[in-house]
Amino acid sequence: MLMPDPDQKILDRRADIVEALRRIVPGNGVIAERAGMSVYECDGLTAYRQMPLVVVLPETVEQVSDVLRYCTAEGLKVVPRGAGTSLSGGALPLADGVVLGMSRFDRIHNIDYANRCITAGPGVTNLALTKAVEGAGFYYAPDPSSQIACTIGGNVAENSGGVHCLKYGLTTNNLLGLQMVLMDGTVVRLGGSHLDAGGYDLLGVVTGSEGLLGVVTEVTVRILPRPPAARALLIGFPTAVAAGTCVGRIMASGIVPAGMEMMDRPAIHAAEAFCHPGYPLDVEALLIVELDGPVEEVDELVGRVEAIATATGASLVRASRDEAERMAFWAGRKAAFPAVGRIAPDYYCMDGTIPRGRLPEVLEGIAELSKKYGLACANVFHAGDGNLHPLVLYDANALGQLERAEAFGSDILRLCVAVGGVLTGEHGVGVEKRDLMPEMFSDVDLGIQLRLKSAFDPLGLLNPGKVFPLLHACAEMGRVHVHGGATRFPELPRF
C-alpha cells in the first residue's frame, strides 16, 4: 500500500508532540506506547496495518478543537477514528499522523420525542441509539450489520447503509444536524433538529466524506416509530435472471420492502452448510423479502409478493408465519459471510452498486471473470438497491492467489462502473478503492472534489492518502481479506 511518505522531521519530534498533546488532553487520553497503540494500527480492512505516531482520545469539543489547532500549527496529519470497523481502510493510521479517536464521545445528549430525533456524541454506537429509544417504541432506521460496534460518527463519515435502507434511506437521509470541528479548530454547526439547510447543504456534503472534511463531535438523527408488524418471504428461483426480474417487478409494483436480499447458489450452499436455515439447495438464486407496517398492510403485501414471485417462475415461495420463522429466514443470510469463510481459507468482499436490471449480465460477467482468474465467487446482494457484495474466494497461502483475487475484485468493480454503476455503495473508497477513482471520475471531476476538500482543510492535513488517488499510486490496491475466518470483528453479522 502506497501511502504518503512519512515526514522524518515529524517522527524526530515525536516526544515533543506527545507532550504537547498531553497538555491538551490530560489524564490517560494520550496513548503513546506501542502496546496501547497497536489496537489502532488497522481498521476492518486488516490487510493494511500501520502504527500511528500517537493516539489521542479527547473528551470535549474544546479538546478536539485545541488538538486540531495544534496539529495545524505544527503541520501534523490527523486521522479521525470511530470504532475502526471501516472496510475500506478509512481509519488506517499514518506513521507520521495523529489518530484522533472519538470513542469517549459516547454519551446520548438528548432524546427529543416531540421532534422525533436524538442527539448523541459521535462515539455512540449505531445500535445504542436504537436501544435508547426502543422503550418508547422508536428506532434508528439505518442498520449496518456492524451496528453493535460501529459508531454514529463513523456512519456519518461513511454514509453507511443497512438492510432497512431500501425503505428508510441511508444515513444521509436520516441525519438532521451535526457539530464538527474543522482542521483549523473552528467549531461549526450544520442543521439542527429541523429539515433542510438555509444555505448550502454542507450537512449533505460532510455525510460520506470519510473523515476528510472535519471531525464530527455531535450528531442529531431522526428516529422512527417501530412498525407494528414485519414478515419475510423466502423465494427460490431456477435462474438468477428470474430472481432479478422478480426484484424489478416488486419494486415497480409500488411495494417498498423493508429489506430485499439476494444470494446466489454458492452463497446459499455455504449458508445452508453453515447454519442449516432450511434453504433450498436446488435453486440458482434465493430472495428474502421483508415487509413491515400495519398488520393489514403487511399481510396484503405478502400476498402480492407471493403472486409476483409465482408469476416470475419462482420454484419456492414461503412466507413467515411467526417471528421465529422470520428470524430463521434471515439466519442464513446474516451468516453468509462467516459461512463463506468456512468454504475457503480467505475471502475478499467487494461493494459495487449496479442498476438493478443489469444484474443477470453482471452475474454472468462475474462468472466469466471467475473462470478467467480460476477463483470461485459467492454473491450476496442488497437486491432492492442494486448493491452487490461479491465474495472472492482464495487462499492467501497459495502463491499468487492474493494478487489474483485483488485483480478479480478490481475487474468486478470496473464491470459495475461499465454497466452504469459505481465503485462503492456503502463501504467507502478509503485506501482500498482510492486508485480506482479514475474509472468513474475524470481529472476535472476529481480536481473539483479536491478543491472542495481544500475549502474545509486547506493544508490537506485531515486523513490524507484516502479517497483520492495518489499521484504515483500503483494500480492494484489491497482489500478486505479474511483468512481462516479470522476477521477483525468475528462477532458482527455481515450483510
Place this chain on the structure above:
Amino acid sequence: MATTLHTPANVAELADLLRQASATGQTASVTGGGTKAALGRPVVPDLDIHLDAFAGVVSFEPEEMVLVAGAATRMARIEALLAEANQMLAFEPPDWATMWGAPARRATLGGTVACNLSGSRRIKAGAARDHLLGLDGVTGAGEVFKAGGRVVKNVTGYDLCKLFAGSFGTLAVATRLVLRTVPRPEVAETLVFASADDASGIDLLGQAAASPMEPSGLAHLPAGIGGMRLARTLVRLEGTPVSVAARVASLGRLGKLIQRLDGPGAAPLWADLGTGALVAEGGGDLWRLSLPPSGGAGAAAQIAAAIPGARHVFDWAGGLIWLAVPAAAPGYATVMQAASIRAAVGDHGGGHATLVRASAEVRGTVAPFAPEDAGLALLAARVKQAFDPSAVLEPGRMVAGR
C-alpha cells in the same frame, strides 16, 4: 451595463461562456424557465444564460425508476411522462411560479432541484436533495464535470449532488440531472380534523407522526385560512387501499374527524401547501420557515404578536411555516420584521427563515437567506470559491458579497 442574453447550444458553448466570463470578471445568471428570478437578493448580472438547449428527457427507465433529463426540461413535461408509467417524483415538487404571479407549469427540473424544493411529502420521502442521484454540469470556472451516478446507493467520492441542491445557481450550472422516481401510491386519503387552535392541531400532528402509520402529509390550517371559519388539521395517508383503510381506522381516532377527502379531492389543497398559496394569495411578503415541529405553534404565536396582520399555515407536522406579512416600507420596518421572524425561529428550537417573496428593495435590504454565523459563513464562502473561483455565478444572490 446592460445584461446580455446568451443561449448556448451545447455544453461546450456553455463552458466557453463561463470561462470567458471568469477571465473577464463578468457575472452571469442562469435561467431555466425563468420562474424564480425574483428569489433571493436582486442581482444584475452581465450575462443571462438561458438553458433552452438543455431541455428534454434523455431517458426514463420505469423498471429502474431512474429519469435522466436536461436541466431546462419542464417539470410539467416530466410529471406527465412519469404519470404515463404510473410513477412520480416522491418529493412532491411544488410549482412556485404562481407565487410571483407568473404562469404555472413553466418551472424546470434544474431550477426545482437547484432550489431544493419539496412539498408536504418531505417528512416521509425527503426533498429534491434526497432524490438527485447524479448530474452533469459546468462550474463557474467553465469546467465540465460530473457528480454522483445513476444508482441510489453510492458513496464514491463527495456527494456533490447534495451541494448542488439548494445552491440556487451560485455554484455550478447543471446541464443534465439524474433523478430517482417512484411508483404512485394506489390511493390517498386525507383526514380533516377540527382543532381548537395551532397548539392542539400541531399536537395532533405530532401524535400522527409518532405513530407507525407513515403519514405522507401533516398540515394545520388556522381558522380563517382558505376561507374556512374553523381551524383544520390534515393528515394524509397513501398506499394500497387495504393499507390506507387500516391506517385511516387507526388515525381517525386522534381527534374530531370532520371530513375525509380522497386523493383527487385533496390534491389542490396539498398543492397549495407546497407553494404557500394558502397565505401567499392574500398578498404581502412571503416567508418560509423551517424549525423543529414542536416549536411551530410557539414561533407562529410570537410572530403574530409582533407583526399585526401576519397569516400562517403549518406543514411538516408543524416544522414548516408559510408566513405572509403585510409588506412594510423597505428599510427599518422590514429589517425589524425580519429580525422578529428570525428571533421567533431562534427562540423555538432554531432553524431557518427564508424570505421567498418581496419587492426587490426589500430583498436587497433584508437577507432573504438565513444569515450564517461567522465560522459557517467563511466555510460557505470557501465552498463557493471552490466551484466558482472568479465569482461568476450570481454573486450576491444568496449572500451579499459572495
